[in-house]
Amino acid sequence: MRKITDIVAPIKHFEEGVMSVEASPPPELSPILRMARHAAVLREQGHDIIDLTLGEPDFNAPEHVLDAARSALDERLGYAPANGLKPLRDAIRQRLEQTKLLEYDDDQVAVGCGAKQIIFNAFTATLKPGDQVVIPAPYWAAYPDMVRLCGAEPVILTTTALEGFRLTPEHLEAALKLATRACWLILNAPGNPSGAIYSSVQLDALAAVLRRFPHVRVLCDDIYASIHYAERPPTTLAAVAPDLSPRILLVDGVSKAYAMTGWRVGWACGPRDLIRAINSVQSNNCTQTSTLSQKAAIAALLGPQQSIAERNAIYRQRRDTALEVLRGCPDIDVLAPEGAFYLLPKIQGIADDQALAMTLLGAGVAVVPGSAFGMPGHLRLSFATDLASLAQGCRRLTTELGRQSWR
Ligand SMILES: Cc1ncc(COP(=O)(O)O)c(C=O)c1O
Incomplete structure (x- = not known):
């Protein structure tokens, strides 16, 4: 059984070529x-x-989403499959194809109670004590805690304002050489709290490094992808480096794009074995996210986007x-x-x-x-x-x- 001291593991910081260990609460x-x-x-x-x-x-949430939820109340809202309603999985795939030209099969999509639970499910399914997860800072405050709750170690790579709070290929390469037990890298863009976005060229450079570390999966947390201030929406690693798709987990949801935080619908698209493992954690946990919320999410994804x-x-x-x-x-x-x-x-x-x-x-x-x-x-x-x-x-x-x- 995992001891509480395993959970309260130290955080590793990696800065300018030095990895240090820092006690964390x-x-x-x-x-x-x-x-x-x-x-x-x-x-x-x-x-x-x-x-x-x-x-x-x-x-x-947009009015048409609220209308869809109201009319769904007249239906029988029973259990849904652990990996989400099929029309929701279809809507997620359709939207990714339209916006990012990314194609996923039905068994490459998992739906959960928000992006947060999907990320937690992915870590629960893959991490074991001693594993490392590389997290560029500034980071969403939940990542290190989730990693530690799974008994693994967060390895923090501090970025600077000079680099626009973006991870550089040199920094990533140096870190992955030292963090020999790294099994995930988290890339969150636009970032919370930096708002930083990676261009295709910058992602391409990171992809070149990642090709040299085939044991490292990449969790692309794209939850803010639709909130951007340039004309063109940001791209994502799987679109820039399709050869890395077998180890990329793309995470998104309705919380930020459609102002549906409390509806708790998030999803992940990625390799079949990982999606199967995530679905297994989901079905043994809370079974599925609310059927009503899933119907609202379908309306959000398929309805007007203005x-x-x-x-x-x-x-x-x-x-x-x-x-x-x-x-x-x-x-x-x-x-x-x-x-x-x-x-x-x-x-x-x-x-x-x-x-x-x-x-x-x-x-x-x-x-x-x-x-x-x-x-x-x-x-x-x-x-x-x-x-x-x-x-x-x-x-x-x-x-x-x-x-x-x-x-
Ligand atoms: C970077 C990031 N990822 C994921 C989430 C969680 O989103 P959800 O509401 O879908 O669980 C948040 C929420 O603040 C976030 O900032």
Whole structure:
């Protein structure tokens, strides 16, 4: 049986050619939820707090999706297969073919309770104690905890703003040479919290490295793929390097694209043996995600798509407004994210980003410390909130930094 000490394994950091081991706390309430909870408690007490913590679109699901769900209530909603309803698997395949020119057979698709559960299922199915998972930082805070819960070790590769928070081929190659037990690399683009996207050329260069390490699978977390600020949507590794498809697991879902976070529908497409293993974990766990939600997801994927472009235009306006306010502060360096809905400003001279986040809470704005994403010295601000609150929240932040009392 796995001991609790196995689960609370240390995190390995890999930076500039050196791999170091750092003790890490056991998985607990995520720092994002902790800050959001602080903000909610203060609000309940009557304080004026602008909450920029949560990665949740502030829109509702498109109307045609809600209509489809309402009419599905008149049907009998029994169990669905563990790998999802066939029309949903068909809709996922159809959409990937339309948007990415990627073709998958029916038995190459698994459906679960959100992208999060699909990723967890994939790790549960493949990781054993001692295995390593390579995670570029900044990273979505859940990845290292999921890896550790499976008894494996996260190996963190810290990227820099100079590289646009993208993993370089040189860094990847050096890391894979040292992390000899690496069995997964996670590529999340657009990234949470960086918003970074890889071009075809950049993916091609990473693919060239990956070809030299045939034992490493790649988990492409494309959950933010439809939220981007360039005209053309981002591409994905499987489209750029089809020869690597037998070891790529492409993960996506309806949460961000269609503002359907609470519906809990996510999926993965990949090699048959891995998909079979993921489905087996799924069927022995919660059987399937809600049949009602799956019907809504079918409507989302097959129905009109214009809400995505309309909402991207709104996100873009918010991003630009927030950047303007933040860049007016001499203590802040911040890149314009190319996708997703987060800003990751670096705060000059910061000693403790968690203490700063608490100070900012006192000043009426809730943000997440960058250390939650492997980026100490930074803060994460979500712009999935209305323009006026966002601008006001950013002003509160810059005003507080201007006070200097936090240093
Ligand atoms: C990078 C990333 N992947 C996956 C997820 C989980 O998405 P889902 O709601 O489909 O579980 C999130 C949610 O915030 C995320 O930021």
